[in-house]
Amino acid sequence: MGQQDVQERLEMKKLGMEHLAQFNELLRYVFQVTNQDLQEVGWEEDEIEQAKRPVLRKADVVGWFDGDKLVSQMAVYPMQVNIFGEIYKMGGVTGVGTYPEYANFGLMHRLMRQSLKEMRDREQTISYLYPYSIPYYRRKGWEIISDVMTFSIKDTQLPENVPVSGMVERLDIEHEDVLKTYNRFAQNQHVAMIRDSLAWEEYWRWEREEMIAAVYYDEAGEPQGFMYYWIADDIFHMKEMVYLTREARHGLWNFISAHFSMVTHVKGKLYTSEPIAFLMEDSDITETIHPYYMARIVDVEGFFKKYPFLEKQADFHFVVTDSLLEWNQGIFHFQWDAGGNVVLGKEAHGEAVEIDIQTLTTMFFGYKRPKYLRKIGRIIASDATIKQLEKMIPNETPYFSDYF
Template sequence: MEIRDLTPDDQDALLDVRRRSFGPVPPAEVESWRALAVPDLNEGRYLGVFDGGRLAGSARVRGFTQWWHGRPQPLAGVAGVTVNPEYRGRGVGTAVMRAAVGRATDLGDAVSALYPATTPLYRATGYEHAGAQHLVTIPTEALRAIKPAGDVPVRRMDAGDAAEVVALLHRLHGQARASGPISWDERTWARRLAREDDFLYLAPDGYAVYRWDGDRMRVDNLVAGSQETARALWSLVGSASSVAKTVTAVLAPDDPVRWLLRERSVEEVTMVRWMFRVIDVAAAVERRGFPAGATLDTTVEVEDPVRPGNTGRWRLTVSGGRGEAKALSADAGAGAGPALRINGLSALYAGIPTATLRRTGLLSGDNSHDEALDTAFAAQPYMLDYF
């Protein structure tokens, strides 16, 4: 079998394997799918496994920005991992995932994430469960009861506002010290903001993207940097209460709307899990944000069967909101510290507590720095977007 970049000439074969893996693509969506795929095909972000001239499997490495404790960095979003039915069980999925990790490295990404259809394949290539997309069902009348505070200018937005939305996300996720959310690039945002059936509103420090979903409303994105803007945008969504009885909203775990509601008891929440991987230990730690008051100085032993450059002993230090991972030689005099496979390090990076990692076998060895590790990497990761 051969692994190579896919090109626009491979679109028919790619669409066929996608259909056999995920089900039929509605005719109305085919042209849109082709248009969205072309830029990634031209940029070397689609990989295919071929058996002779037949496409056996594929993967897409999408380019995003992701925030960790308020600091943005490039993210390799792996999507569209497909294997034709006649090639399943023959290592095609593992081969294309290893190639995707390698391509992410070539593109300069130090971290990667994906939404898994199955866990074992991705764990075998170093990914571990980290966060979720939270879909919360709220009575529309409860949102209507959120009264605006102050005069917040809100206007309709369109594709021409893509750059402003990207800049706004950088500012708001940074201010909130958010961990996990992603942003599409300006080109993709322009396409999203051109969709006719979405309701799109922009304020000076926030925006909302929502639409009808059957007989209810669906809020895909609503981000606000102040109480006044949060009230204005959620009240706007709630204005549909005479027709739509409920709203399904994609929310951060600590989204302010949960505290703006007059009543809150039993909540209907669906979580769509995503997995995460550190691809380059040194760059990932250097690019991550950390709590300003956290301090850490420990040695860890990392094993990464897919990326040998990550395997070995590392000195992890955190101070003043910045971190560093420095590779140590085999004969370095530093004492033995905790040991992790890359899956465990990835989960730690995403804020999974050391106690959880130890009880699941993802972390072993010296525990004297566990509390400092928890403080430094503390996070409640989430995503608003599915890819």
């Protein structure tokens, strides 16, 4: 039996709750999740299947079937993120996988195209995903837009206490003050997830046991920051720290330093490319920065209609290449109507900026600046046009701490 015979009987269709067992079985095979792996993180043998019910219940999932057998799949969560203060609909890609005997049939390529088309129809003009292979997703139009920094600090390197007027309280991880503080943070933090119940479910999918929330309250009793942490084997582990004020940052680090006699090290993650060593009195700490999440512009025109440009520059045009989505291909010239809204023309005006969809995404997300991208050969443009792009795009550090 040849590939052509197999391909002729394959059918792409939506997944429903009746496909839950097959969806779970494919995920476990592709990512090689064993029962021992599940037990080591506190899951019972059948709990992962129950945990994936929200995917099929709330996500848009498409797959390829060989008869009644599910052989390839891709899920998209309906989510929202903050892009320089504008709230965008985002399609969160997860649950991607194909059985190896069906590899090299082009199944995932077609699933991605179909899912992206449906995202565009739902006005999800951008898509996020966690890349298990950066080169693979780059070829499909996604690009890195955020980092995660892991650090390790010895107990003797913990910062000195900084006087603050408020105090820290230890609370349940789902306390309303924690959720309220994160929401205030996300509404003002570029690239961050606006967490609804689905996003919080995914945030806690694999890490929940033993976790504590430390909330910093200012002098007026208002929560201004929080941290998720746990202590094990004489190590203080920080999952995430969020703060709205400098005072809250000092207060939370004071709380960490108060564990001096209890721990030998503090280890944690910060979802930023900005090192913390400079903030420490003893800066000789271990820091490692890794690429974290990737994003893709699904619909160039829809994305730019909401984009908060710093300045209006209209005497150049983009020549965009997108190997997967034809509606993103070609010329995009910026114009503004009387109300200040952007209108993308399809005629070439002014100088050209030659760019692919990956580079367009990371540039307008602010992860890498136009000048740098031109320097490494990802953009073809004149000096004058690069200066215009620098003026158009806000300059803020991306922050994304979720996982799905």
